[in-house]
Amino acid sequence: FSKLSGCIQVAEQLKNNPRHERFLRHLEKLSSFLRGYLSGQSLAETMGQILPETTIDPEKDLNLLDNKELAKRKSIMDELFEKNQKKNDPNFVYDIEVKIPQDEHLQSCGWDTVSS
Numbered sequence: 001f002s003k004l005s006g007c008i009q010v011a012e013q014l015k016n017n018p019r020h021e022r023f024l025r026h027l028e029k030l031s032s033f034l035r036g037y038l039s040g041q042s043l044a045e046t047m048g049q050i051l052p053e054t055t056i057d058p059e060k061d062l063n064l065l066d067n068k069e070l071a072k073r074k075s076i077m078d079e080l081f082e083k084n085q086k087k088n089d090p091n092f093v094y095d096i097e098v099k100i101p102q103d104e105h106l107q108s109c110g111w112d113t114v115s116s
Contacts, residue, residue, distance in 0.1 A: 021075055
């Protein structure tokens with residue numbers, strides 16, 4: 001960026017850089033709140049409009065979305081994953097192997113037994 005960078009050029013550079021995607025979503029959400037406020041909507045009305053655009057509906061089939069909308073939903077999921085991820089947890093153990101006791105009833109199924 002320089003003193004002569006135009007707003008449109010800066011916005012395009014930010015938009016095209018994947019590192020800034022999360023911040024742009026926050027700005028987009030903030031601008032939606034401001035638009036709602038300036039048009040006289042209540043906070044509840046504005047939230048009602050913004051919530052479907054910024055959350056993942058588990059009942060919605062993501063296979064039906066176009067590439068742009070799918071990318072937006074994936075970035076929302078990535079952000080939620082990072083937010084919920086336990087970082088530097090001293091009790092975290094990676095790749096735990098657990099021996100599952102065999103039950104006589106389960107062994108009698110037959111569909112998963114090895115035949116010779």
